[in-house]
Amino acid sequence: MAISAMAFFGATQAYADLQITDVEGRTITLEKPAERVLLGFNFEDFIAITGRNALDRVVAISRPVWEGWRSKQYAAYVRQIPQIDQLVDVGDTEGGTFSIEAAIAARPDLVILAAWQFRALGENVAQLEQSGIPVLVIDYNAQTLERHLKSTRTIGQAMGTVDRAEKLATLYENYFNDTLSRIEKSDALAKKVYVELAKKGPSEIGNSYANGMWGGLIDLLGGNNIANGQIENWGPLNPEYVLASKPDVIFLAGSEWLGAPAAVPVGFDADPKQINERMAGYLARPGWSDLPAVRNAEVYALYHGGARTLSDFVYMRWVAKALYPDVFSDVDPAAELKQFYDDWLPISADGVFVARYVPVSQ
Structure with a gap:
């Protein structure tokens, strides 16, 4: 079910190199929107930002943190998108089972990690980068409006879905601000x-x-x-x-x-x-x-x-x-x-x- 870049983005559309600065202030370069993603966390957020065929562009996941922590959520997605069950499992940074070798062997053109995963891997991140695989760090765990919006927009940049990401960022910010403004009136x-x-x-x-x-x-x-x-x-x-x-x-x-x-x-x-x-x-x-x-x-x-x-x-x-x-x-x-x-x-x-x-x- 993999979708080629030409089919996904349109045969006439061309891209210059993408320069993306993530939540850690690190800048990565992509020749074009990612087609083979290793996704460590924030699975639903990635799908929402990338679109309904998002997982066609994922080759590996940290399965323990999805299936293990959110088992019925994972099962709901597998029922809808069965190929999730066949994705390469690279293990879990928190449990000490993350395999750099499996990650590199999956041949991703982008690794997306939550900030806590990035920090847990430490110097091992360099092995991915030395293999020519850029690593994008996102952070919804910080629970700040700034990092939520930054994470959303950088995923959109990396996946070529900037407009969709912007709509979601605006939606989130509007609800966030409405909630706080209501409290001020209480x-x-x-x-x-x-x-x-x-x-x-x-x-x-x-x-x-x-x-x-x-x-x-x-x-x-x-x-x-x-x-x-x-x-x-x-x-x-x-x-x-x-x-x-x-x-x-x-x-x-x-x-x-x-x-x-x-x-x-x-x-x-x-x-x-x-x-x-x-x-x-x-x-x-x-x-x-x-x-x-x-x-x-x-x-x-x-x-x-x-x-x-x-x-x-x-x-x-x-x-x-x-x-x-x-x-x-x-x-x-x-x-x-x-x-x-x-x-x-x-x-x-x-x-x-x-x-x-x-x-x-x-």
């Missing part, structure tokens, strides 16, 4: 917020977040994150401290992780009843029934895979709506997420991506 007091990674079940305290990830988002939105000052980036909070902090809102970050049978299973093909039952287990912890968030039914499950993506403006708005309901009454993040998938991606957003806990009647 009269609501700042709410105390607790976030926990709901991966291993209620018997084990999962990570909370400060500065980055969900913690960074809460800070951006003006929430009072109880993890601030307790942890540097991520880690579990003391259960007694959580109780003493009396959070007004609780977010349980769940996903479709492989090998995590006790997780709150938010995401693609998720079952609302099962999500609610798993959330109930957390609320049954000692002392939780007295927390303001539980008493006021302000407990939510969030799709952990939704943060740090081109569609994370939707989760930004979901969290903002929980913190400032007075100025988000007309906002339907679920509808916005569905629209994003319908407009930009080859699959539908079929699943549960945010769920508010519904008390089970006795």
Whole structure:
């Protein structure tokens, strides 16, 4: 199903060398838009920016971070685009299984890595570059508007889809700014917020977040994150401290992780009843029934895979709506997420991506 450059871009269109400066300030040169990409992360973002036939131009992926971290998302794409399952797997930088040899053997004309992958590879990046393979670094994990927009536009440059990338960058920036402008109009007091990674079940305290990830988002939105000052980036909070902090809102970050049978299973093909039952287990912890968030039914499950993506403006708005309901009454993040998938991606957003806990009647 590979598409030649002439077929994809049009027989009469010619390109000068492309000079692209990535989020790390590194400049790479491409003779023409990439045709054989090794894609390390941000798979959906790449597809949205490049177009519905994007994966025809991918020869290798870091499969563990897609199939392992977002198994049902991966399965949804394989159902639609079966050749994904046949792409070369170069392994995972975080797990120490990334193979430079496999990456070079796949003969990519461009490697696209998330900033955290680029940093993990360190000096090994030079082996790719010495083999004549340029490396483009993107960064949605930083969760800054600047790096989101820069990453989107550089992918568009590299893939020859500049107009599409610009439309997505504008869409993202508009939603981002609208969210913050609404908050400025709210009269609501700042709410105390607790976030926990709901991966291993209620018997084990999962990570909370400060500065980055969900913690960074809460800070951006003006929430009072109880993890601030307790942890540097991520880690579990003391259960007694959580109780003493009396959070007004609780977010349980769940996903479709492989090998995590006790997780709150938010995401693609998720079952609302099962999500609610798993959330109930957390609320049954000692002392939780007295927390303001539980008493006021302000407990939510969030799709952990939704943060740090081109569609994370939707989760930004979901969290903002929980913190400032007075100025988000007309906002339907679920509808916005569905629209994003319908407009930009080859699959539908079929699943549960945010769920508010519904008390089970006795």
